[in-house]
Amino acid sequence: MAGHSKWNNIKNRKGAQDAKRGKIFQKMSREIFMAAKQGADPDMNATLRLAIEKAKSANVPNDVVKRALDKATGAGADENYEEVIYEGYGPGGIAVLVYTLTENRNRTAPNVRVAFTKNGGNLGASGSVAYMFDRKGRLFIERTEDTDEDMIMLAALEAGAEDIESSEDGFEIVTEAADFLEVKEALEKDGIEFISAEIEMIPSMYNDIPEGSEEDFEKMIEALEDDDDVQDVYHNASDN
Missing domain, CATH: 3.30.70.980 (YebC, transcriptional regulation domain)
Structure with a gap:
């Protein structure tokens, strides 16, 4: 794959999401609702925690997340997808x-x-x-003038990343799906921010x-x- 295109695709996708905010909110709300039916505490429900993290990355407001959680445990609990x-x-x-x-x-x-x-x-x-696809965690970190490449590479490896790809645009970190949240949270504690962080189906x-x-x-x-x-x-x- 061409590195520049990969990064442009992320930015274009973010722009498309901004243009369809209502539809994105609806989809994220549905995903949170379904995950919360298995337990409304994200600390005890990794699927819910992933859904909430995904919603946050799409800039879904907290009140939308809360309504989905309330619906899963309240009057809308009988609704099913x-x-x-x-x-x-x-x-x-x-x-x-x-x-x-x-x-x-x-x-x-x-x-x-x-x-x-x-x-x-x-x-x-x-x-x-x-x-043809593997379920993996994928995190993108944009390169800036203050980027410490050695620190990012070392922190990602210590956190349990499976693979790290460096380019002039930034870093792509790949994890096993089961390790995604642990790696993401460890890097966030080191002050690292992501422009995209999700579990995806990555083609082989x-x-x-x-x-x-x-x-x-x-x-x-x-x-x-x-x-x-x-x-x-x-x-x-x-x-x-």
Whole structure:
């Protein structure tokens, strides 16, 4: 992957999130609600703690988080969603994973299918692309004039990071999913700030989008991410 493109993609994604704040808040609230049904104390519920951390990184207000927690333990506790994962291919065989939280599969499945087929893709069977991805924690630290590279590298390794990649833009730290929060919290105690820190499905290999298919691919991803039931979309398109 091209390093510059990777960092630009993070900044572009943040800008897109800012433009769709209401929809992002709704999705994060749903994720917190579902996690909190397994226990409303984030210190005792790692899934909830991850959901809250993810919401914070998307600038979700504290009152939105609180309402989701209150709903999970109060009048809305009977409401339920299920996680459904859709797998498929975009233009040129780009592998795509779509994570949804839905209370109505009969609504969600056709919407996801249309987003694929309308833009040159197609849905696949369960397991058709998931094997190409690994669930990992990924943290990005932007380089500044005051950055102490040796300190960051040493702190990340001591915290339990699996891999660290340094570039002129900054640092990409990869962790096992189970170690993500521990590594993140250890680095935060050292005063390190992140421009992005999430558990993601990282592809084991990347493919280039065929020439002429870039616009269809972007439209497909945008249509999927714009769906109210879709929480996350992952793909193995190269950044360059």
